[in-house]
Amino acid sequence: MSKLDHYVNKAPFDPHRAVVLTPEQERYYMASQWRLMWWKLKRHRLGLASGIILVLVYFSLLISEFLNPYNPSHRHTDYLYMPPQSVHLFHEGEFIGPFVYGITVDRDLTRMQWVYGEDKTDIQPIRFFCSAGDYAGAEYEFWGLIPGDTHLFCPAEGGQLFLAGTDRLGRDMLSRMGYGGRISLTVGLVGVIISFALGIFFGGIAGYYGGFVDGFIQRMIEIIRSFPHLPLWMALSAALPVTWSPIWVFFGLTVILGMLDWPGLARAVRSKLLSLREEDFAVAAELMGARPKRIIMRHLMPSFMSHLIASASLSVPAMILGETALSFLGLGLRPPVVSWGVMMNEAQNINVVDLYPWLILPMFSVILVVLAFNFLGDGLRDAADPYK
Template identity: 70%
Template sequence: MSREPLEHYVSPAPFNPYTALELTPEQERYYMASQWRLVWWKLKRHRLAVISGSFLALMYLIVIFAEAVAPYQLEARHVDYLFAPPQEVHLFDEGEFRGPFVYGIDVTLDMERLQWVYEEDRSQVNPIRFFCVGNDYPGAGYEFWGLFDGSFHLVCPSPDAPMFLLGTDRMGRDMLSRIVYGARISLTLGLIGITISFFLGITIGGVAGYYGGVVDNIVQRTIEVIRSFPMLPLLMALSAILPVTWPPTLIFLGITVLLALLDWPGLARAVRSKLLALREEDFCVAAQLMGAKPGRVIMKHLMPSFLSHLIASATLSIPTMILGETALSFLGLGLRPPVTSWGVLLNEAQNINYVVLYPWLLYPVIPVIMVVLAFQFLGDGLLDAADPYKH
């Protein structure tokens, strides 16, 4: 078997690491991006999470400008329209386009059933106005956040006739306006509660995960004891302790703190498990050798490594607080009038007769469901995006 002379062999080109590692502009942009930018890119691909986040942003915008969004003041009463049903919005009247409007309301009293009967009066066409300013109808003026007087409304009725798009309650108060004002309390309570829970979870879970040993055992046993109690009965028992004589502001703060005190164990466990895995990493040991104190090591070096996971977990915890407040207020153990929340509004629907005769009193449950689902979808998307290298 013949062999070719050695000069026929061509030696391969020497390995150049700089050429081998050359990246395209897209690859370089991806690999050089910060963690938050990677999370944002991943989150944008989760359409349901983006839609949910946009919806929640709109809801919190409504919370800020509730007085302008609601057609009437919170306690504005229409004594001639008790338990009025929702009015239907029309665009055409006898084939002619008139824009959004509602027909007038014809009220009669049924003496046999002792019940008010409401019918459309098609002879009255009352246009729905947008971006209106002025006090040209009862219940228009308000104090914005209790700071200054205002009269601007995003949607408002005709000056000649009232408008009840979601009906009225037993005192003739507009349900749409009360649901808008109730969002301010229910959604704010969730944010304040998760802030307190976030602080407790990071502090207690961080100490347990960083030090371990006896400290970790004490924290873990405490968490297990707290988690062993049924949530709703425990909340009911604790909220019943709050004095009835307390003003609404203190009741609000008390319910918020109670919800936060029962929610922090889950977040603390997540923080503890992450710190146990990261405290032996080189960057943590280097910080310790350079003389950094435990608080600085935890907050400056360890927490940023999994902060996106914590934010996702906190997002999933907010619905629990909203549902907790709604359940307590529905049972009469949470917030009480004159404070108005979605749970307080649903408290009136406990009477089965009201539910049968006036089903629109259950409408406050719709925003509760929508907000809870939106937080769940957003939390799932954030949890997915928190590890942008996973896919």
């Protein structure tokens, strides 16, 4: 007979028939909510792999200057609209290591464009962990503070290395994509922080107090959600003063995206609080004299914080796509700021894309990151679900 039978049926407790938990069962029953969530996420292989990818991507943003071979604003005027170079390991059957061939440049007067080819007599080995002060575009200021010129990989001395091609001004596309991710992905995170704060504040008030307060906030949410998002984003972005510096435009765009995304999270918080505010622990805290702010933040919110984190992870892709769309349309960030949306602005003309298809490479970066966030959000949502 177990201890439960003893208390329910008032039967004599027999210690010899008590249920004994194995170490594995005890570890499971004693685990915290966050540990249980982590164990479930590890079983979601796609979500876990997406999380690892995102960690690597965001870490690379911290050291973009080191990872990319050129300064994103440096112009190589002799290599406009140059296609991506191919990396080779063997030359005429002999292993040399990673290298590129030299570049030949000609002009096509019929199509009015530059024609590039490979000079297979000119072998240019790719250098790694190099102090690259001997070629143009190597110098940088780490996070705008510390001067440096050390890169993960560099072109050969006297050579050029454009693994993702160049744009109309001869700027290296790979370096610009690396630096551009710093802006595009930061907009998503900062926007979600603003959305998270507003959603918890308004959703918490509506769910805890109910009545007139709940009705007023719900009508306000319905009004905001009734507007089409993209036209509203465009209108508010166009209202930003053209005299603002790129930094102020960045913060203005982030605030716009964050302030228009909070209604969905607020409704999720409201529905959870409506069901939790009548629980015994919440009523006990109220009877002991706890203030509403303490009850909401210390007792109610931790009960479903894992669900909020899963919801926030699914909101980041919408922020990234919003910035990309606005910058692509010329209403978001503007040059000299480098972001994926600003880079794709140059690929608006279908004729340009047909002639220079590598200009749409930033689009694949957006697709990769958005898919990773969606898969991670699915994994977190399943891990936070107590019924799975």
